[in-house]
Amino acid sequence: MNGWAELDRFLRTDPRDVGCAQAMELLHVYVELVAQDTGAERRHPGIAAHLRACGPCSDDFEGLLAAVTGQDD
Template structure:
């Protein structure tokens, strides 16, 4: 990726995006809410934005959501 491509990608980032670090801190609560049939996007809008743009965190979310649905329980 060139410097110009990296800059262009950065400038397209939604300012509501919380980034990977904060997303990973709250991912367990987000997945638990989703598994319970609640709408985690209302409580964690910046995390929702991030999951739409970050394939790594989105993959972690999907794996965690499958785990919560299969095994139940809380991850705290």
């Protein structure tokens, strides 16, 4: 392993990505907006960008969304 994959992933990071800490701090707000279909991505583009790039945070989002909407995958 030479680290090229990690470097490539870093270089393709959306500059709007807010990172894990901020995404998790506002995840409950973002989930409520998604559940209500009220333009979550438009209102919080940095969180949307982060969830597209971060598997663990995306998993947390999906789980919380399922809990809020009562859906069980």
